[in-house]
Amino acid sequence: MNSASSFESSNSSQDSSQESATLGTIPYSTINTMNLRALLFDPSTMNREEPFLKVIEEPVEKFRFRYKSEMMGTHGSILARSHERNRRKTYPSVQLCNYDRPAIVRCSLYTAHPHEKQRTPHTHRLIVRAENNMDKDDPHEVIVSQDNNYIAVFHGMGIIHTAKKNIVEELIKKKRSRLLEKLRVKNVKLTSLNTVQESKLRQDAEDESRKMNLNSVSLCFEAFYRDANNCLQQICDPVFSKPINNMKSALTGELKICRIDKHVSTCMGGEEVFILVEKVGKKNIKIKFFEVNEDDQEIWCDYGKFSELDVHHQYAIVFRTPPYRDLDIEKPVDVFLQLYRPTDGDCSEPIKFQYKPSEKMGRTRKRPRVSNENLHSSENINFLNVTNGTTNGMMEIGSDVKNGNDNLLGEHTSLSELLNEENGLDSSEFREFMNNLSISEYMSTFDHDLAFDGEKSPLPKDAVTEIRIKEENDPPEVKEEILGDYELLQKALKQINMVLQEKLSSDVTAKKIENIFNMRNTEGETALHAGVMCGEKDAMKLMLQVLEKGGQKHLINTQNFRNETPLHLAVLHKQPQFVQMLLAKGADPNFTNSDGNTAIHLTIKCCHNECLTELLDKNNYVHNEHKPKCNEKNYEGQTPLHVAAVKRNLFAVKSLVKSGANVNEADSTLGRHVLMVAVEQSDKDIVEYLVKETNVDVNLENYAGDTSLHYACVVNGGNAEICQLLIDAKADPMKANHEQRSRAMELPLAKPLEVTVKEEIESEDEFQLHIDDDDEDDEDDEDDEEENGLSKGCTSMDLAKDNQEILNILKQADQYMASTLQNESLDEVQIKDECPSPSEHSTVVDNGLFDEQTLTKLCSVLDASNSWTNLADLLDYTFLVPSIRAAISPSKLLFNYADLHGNVTVQHIRNFLEALDEKEAVEAIDLMLARQVANTGGDQ
DNA sequence: GAGTCCTTCCC
DNA sequence: CGGGAAGGACT
Numbered sequence: 001m002n003s004a005s006s007f008e009s010s011n012s013s014q015d016s017s018q019e020s021a022t023l024g025t026i027p028y029s030t031i032n033t034m035n036l037r038a039l040l041f042d043p044s045t046m047n048r049e050e051p052f053l054k055v056i057e058e059p060v061e062k063f064r065f066r067y068k069s070e071m072m073g074t075h076g077s078i079l080a081r082s083h084e085r086n087r088r089k090t091y092p093s094v095q096l097c098n099y100d101r102p103a104i105v106r107c108s109l110y111t112a113h114p115h116e117k118q119r120t121p122h123t124h125r126l127i128v129r130a131e132n133n134m135d136k137d138d139p140h141e142v143i144v145s146q147d148n149n150y151i152a153v154f155h156g157m158g159i160i161h162t163a164k165k166n167i168v169e170e171l172i173k174k175k176r177s178r179l180l181e182k183l184r185v186k187n188v189k190l191t192s193l194n195t196v197q198e199s200k201l202r203q204d205a206e207d208e209s210r211k212m213n214l215n216s217v218s219l220c221f222e223a224f225y226r227d228a229n230n231c232l233q234q235i236c237d238p239v240f241s242k243p244i245n246n247m248k249s250a251l252t253g254e255l256k257i258c259r260i261d262k263h264v265s266t267c268m269g270g271e272e273v274f275i276l277v278e279k280v281g282k283k284n285i286k287i288k289f290f291e292v293n294e295d296d297q298e299i300w301c302d303y304g305k306f307s308e309l310d311v312h313h314q315y316a317i318v319f320r321t322p323p324y325r326d327l328d329i330e331k332p333v334d335v336f337l338q339l340y341r342p343t344d345g346d347c348s349e350p351i352k353f354q355y356k357p358s359e360k361m362g363r364t365r366k367r368p369r370v371s372n373e374n375l376h377s378s379e380n381i382n383f384l385n386v387t388n389g390t391t392n393g394m395m396e397i398g399s400d401v402k403n404g405n406d407n408l409l410g411e412h413t414s415l416s417e418l419l420n421e422e423n424g425l426d427s428s429e430f431r432e433f434m435n436n437l438s439i440s441e442y443m444s445t446f447d448h449d450l451a452f453d454g455e456k457s458p459l460p461k462d463a464v465t466e467i468r469i470k471e472e473n474d475p476p477e478v479k480e481e482i483l484g485d486y487e488l489l490q491k492a493l494k495q496i497n498m499v500l501q502e503k504l505s506s507d508v509t510a511k512k513i514e515n516i517f518n519m520r521n522t523e524g525e526t527a528l529h530a531g532v533m534c535g536e537k538d539a540m541k542l543m544l545q546v547l548e549k550g551g552q553k554h555l556i557n558t559q560n561f562r563n564e565t566p567l568h569l570a571v572l573h574k575q576p577q578f579v580q581m582l583l584a585k586g587a588d589p590n591f592t593n594s595d596g597n598t599a600i601h602l603t604i605k606c607c608h609n610e611c612l613t614e615l616l617d618k619n620n621y622v623h624n625e626h627k628p629k630c631n632e633k634n635y636e637g638q639t640p641l642h643v644a645a646v647k648r649n650l651f652a653v654k655s656l657v658k659s660g661a662n663v664n665e666a667d668s669t670l671g672r673h674v675l676m677v678a679v680e681q682s683d684k685d686i687v688e689y690l691v692k693e694t695n696v697d698v699n700l701e702n703y704a705g706d707t708s709l710h711y712a713c714v715v716n717g718g719n720a721e722i723c724q725l726l727i728d729a730k731a732d733p734m735k736a737n738h739e740q741r742s743r744a745m746e747l748p749l750a751k752p753l754e755v756t757v758k759e760e761i762e763s764e765d766e767f768q769l770h771i772d773d774d775d776e777d778d779e780d781d782e783d784d785e786e787e788n789g790l791s792k793g794c795t796s797m798d799l800a801k802d803n804q805e806i807l808n809i810l811k812q813a814d815q816y817m818a819s820t821l822q823n824e825s826l827d828e829v830q831i832k833d834e835c836p837s838p839s840e841h842s843t844v845v846d847n848g849l850f851d852e853q854t855l856t857k858l859c860s861v862l863d864a865s866n867s868w869t870n871l872a873d874l875l876d877y878t879f880l881v882p883s884i885r886a887a888i889s890p891s892k893l894l895f896n897y898a899d900l901h902g903n904v905t906v907q908h909i910r911n912f913l914e915a916l917d918e919k920e921a922v923e924a925i926d927l928m929l930a931r932q933v934a935n936t937g938g939d940q
Numbered sequence: 941g942a943g944t945c946c947t948t949c950c951c
Numbered sequence: 952c953g954g955g956a957a958g959g960a961c962t
Binding site for chain 1: 946949
Binding site: 064074075076164247248 | 953954960961
């Protein structure tokens with residue numbers, strides 16, 4: 001394509017008559033635009049063309065630029081791209097076409113600017129190693145002729161990375177020799193440049209050096225012949241190779257995920273994932289999740305959720321997974337995850353990631369969930385059958401029930417009797433409870449269902465697989481230990497019944513009961529867990545009573561292998577009545593499961609507000625020595641409030657706050673408090689509730705020094721509504737985080753090659769602006785720094801600088817703060833020694849420039865006359881003008897800016913206004929100064 | 941003064 | 952060759 005473009009450009013300057021001449025015998029009129037291109041590339045027409053250069057072998061895309069100091073020894077040379085495909089070494093080559101005499105083809109190093117017209121010699125050196133171990137600089141020349149088919153091959157070239165300090169000198173050297181050569185064509189004797197030319201050269205070199213991309217170069221090929229004066233005459237336009245990029249540069253560097261802390265997420269998304277990455281720019285990186293079909297076509301994609309505040313330096317990103325496209329998947333789905341750089345579209349190698357079905361919280365297996373309504377559904381009874389595994393088991397239960405003598409719990413009367421024995425389980429309360437308990441009814445239902453449905457009914461799939469897996473995996477001798485939920489429950493009830501029948505002494509009974517509640521299934525669960533799982537309300541009542549009366553209340557908190565207590569399971573299965581029942585019998589709500597979650601955490605994770613209400617209801621704790629703790633952190637470091645905010649559950653947030661949860665508690669992973677989490681979730685309602693109805697501290701910062709406002713400015717591109725809420729709650733937009741400001745990080749990492757000239761210029765301006773900002777910061781002296789901690793880091797204002805809407809909101813706070821600052825510390829007006837103003841009474845900006853009266857006056861005058869724009873110019877705040885123009889009072893914003901950001905004195909402003917001939921304004925300031933002198937004098 | 945970037949050095 | 956890192960320079 002290079003040859004094509006140069007070819008076309010060489011033609012494009014010619015008018016049509018020449019063009020038809022160029023095309024030889026073909027009459028111009030017969031050539032339409034469609035076949036013009038084809039004609040030009042037709043070999044038969046080509047040899048009638050003007051000479052041109054054609055790149056035959058492009059150089060490799062990436063090559064290591066070495067510093068001079070690295071150049072001892074050999075380091076390989078620039079090969080051609082084709083070398084990557086075939087094994088033989090090939091080198092960048094060009095062919096001179098349409099030329100029939102020997103010629104010189106030259107290769108030198110140029111910038112890789114996207115527009116060829118703007119390419120200039122590059123400051124790096126293109127060298128070829130010579131015999132004496134000396135390096136010869138470009139240009140490199142090769143003679144072409146018929147002998148080599150007019151092909152120039154450039155081998156053995158390397159690129160020396162010119163050190164920063166030498167860039168300008170190196171450029172001047174190159175430009176000088178080129179200019180001399182050019183001038184010699186007209187004036188053979190010329191040996192040096194005049195002063196004007198030299199200084200122009202230096203100026204150009206300095207300009208170019210500033211914007212030169214040091215990590216991308218291009219080879220420039222030119223063709224010459226020697227004229228009678230031995231001067232080089234150009235044969236045709238130069239052509240350029242495709243860019244060669246510096247392999248070692250961090251800026252064009254490879255995107256890479258080095259490590260990830262988890263590679264599975266539920267399909268609901270929202271899970272926090274940490275990745276370590278090779279250097280990225282926080283403003284120029286995305287995390288892409290995508291799925292491909294069998295044909296490797298992308299069928300779904302979404303992006304990890306994070307803000308620039310979640311990019312740790314340039315090497316780690318903490319993000320939340322996006323939800324998968326289908327939230328009801330039954331099986332895990334494999335997807336991929338990769339880094340994506342928007343500016344150049346570059347991607348890292350994808351790594352595997354898996355979405356798993358959204359599970360019943362805390363459960364890895366699916367179990368049939370039983371609610372009271374379908375308590376005795378045939379499905380569940382069938383499950384029981386299967387659990388028993390054998391007909392034998394079925395028979396056992398069936399016979400138990402039919403045979404009234406050695407029964408489970410037998411019938412009502414015998415049960416009542418049993419309970420009346422002097423076993424320590426006797427009490428009127430318990431008797432009453434048992435009288436209300438229809439065990440026989442409960443059992444007969446069992447009987448009925450068993451007899452009725454028997455083994456005929458289809459079994460629930462999950463139950464079957466679950467059991468089979470167990471049986472296959474477990475050795476036969478422990479088979480009898482494998483108990484399903486129902487089986488376990490049955491066994492426990494049976495044994496309880498037996499114990500109660502046996503009329504033993506109370507301590508033996510206690511021992512036996514303890515044994516019963518130490519029976520575990522394969523999940524490490526007791527009959528209590530099983531009772532919850534099965535939704536057996538009556539059985540639960542019985543068991544809890546037995547435990548209580550037997551004095552083994554602690555067993556109510558027995559944990560399964562995931563450290564879940566029956567209470568955990570009650571909330572996981574969204575059974576508020578069990579929660580209440582368990583709490584009433586003394587269950588401890590503060591046990592944590594293996595993820596460190598209390599029942600409160602879990603119920604919020606499950607979004608079950610009824611259970612939460614029960615957990616937090618004081619009435620449930622009347623006889624319970626354990627009170628719920630609302631500020632406990634799980635192993636993710638979250639308090640229940642954090643979870644509630646993540647789940648965007650306003651009800652839970654409110655309930656927790658009312659129950660004494662601390663709204664200012666930080667999580668232990670990032671130091672986020674609830675407000676910040678709510679902001680991260682863009683949950684306006686929770687934010688509003690927190691700022692308006694709780695004692696939340698809006699200016700709390702996380703470990704990184706970010707406040708909620710920082711987040712509000714950047715999450716999802718910034719949320720104006722939430723910013724407004726925070727600002728109204730007195731959030732401080734000038735509070736800086738702990739980030740170090742580094743210019744390099746603010747520059748786009750890699751510029752797309754397609755970038756237009758205009759864009760380049762614009763970004764240059766932006767760069768300039770940053771420098772200005774920084775300079776201001778540098779001049780904002782240490783006093784400022786110590787007083788406000790403002791000097792370093794990034795403020796919300798900084799983060800919002802690309803979002804006009806939010807910027808305007810933050811500016812309101814500026815106004816507010818300016819006025820409070822003033823009211824609070826008007827009498828502490830500082831006088832600065834180093835202040836350049838001759839006036840002793842120049843006030844320092846951070847105490848407010850003007851009193852209210854004066855400010856109002858100034859604003860009305862300057863807004864009316866529009867002189868505020870001129871003042872902005874004089875104060876060097878020209879860049880502010882467009883953003884504050886639309887404000888009700890631009891002057892006020894200007895003064896606020898000057899007050900908080902600049903080191904402008906009242907005297908400066910006064911003098912500028914005088915220069916602008918704003919007499920009324922000057923007068924107002926003078927009046928104010930006079931008042932201040934009077935006040936100060938009075939005080940002393 | 942720490943965090944980055946640049947350059948040199950080394951294997 | 953290509954990767955890594957030390958150490959100085961630069962914000």
